[in-house]
Amino acid sequence: MNHLKAKIVIFLGLLALSAQLFCAGEKFPEFTAKTLDGGTFTRADFAKHKVTLLNVWGTFCPPCLEEMPHLGEISREYADRDFAVVGLVIDTLKENGDLDEAQVQKAREIVGKTKADYTHMLPATELFPWLGNIQFIPDTVFVDSEGKVIGKHLIGSASKADWKAKIEEVLQAVK
DSSP, rough: OOOHHHHHHHHHHHHHOOOOOOOTBBBBOEEEEEESSOOOGGGGGGGGEEEEEEEEEEETOHHHHHHHHHHHHHHHHHTTOOOOOOETTOOBBBBBSOOOOHHHHHHHHHHHHHHOEEEEOOOGGHHHHHHOOOOOOSEEEEETTSSSSEEEEEHHHHHHHHHHHHHHHHHHHHH
């Protein structure tokens, strides 16, 4: 097993110790996450949009990287629809929980190459219980303006057309 995969296995194992899966209607806990661009993202940021698509991805994940250009396009196309796309990069921590700056830089490079120019969070301690139960990536959930999960987790990548159809369905349901 290479070093990066070993780090991810250890990280996910540690997270699984207190794992719980946020289900439909459950509210995210209060959290403050750093973002790839040096800012912060909190649960309160969900209130800025009627719906947020939260996509958990990893720098090592081909399906994640494949869908990122589509999510970037969707983010730009839906900017005036009270909708946002937010990424969460799962593999940016060291075994001890500190940020791995090399992985953060790699994630920044991927975001630039894929034109996935939406906000990307880094794992926040308060989200570890939720992240610890994610078994496959990409893993995507929709979140309402109150920070509540809408529907079920969507595992795996999707085409732009499939994402748009799902987004339209969610936007109609949240009116």
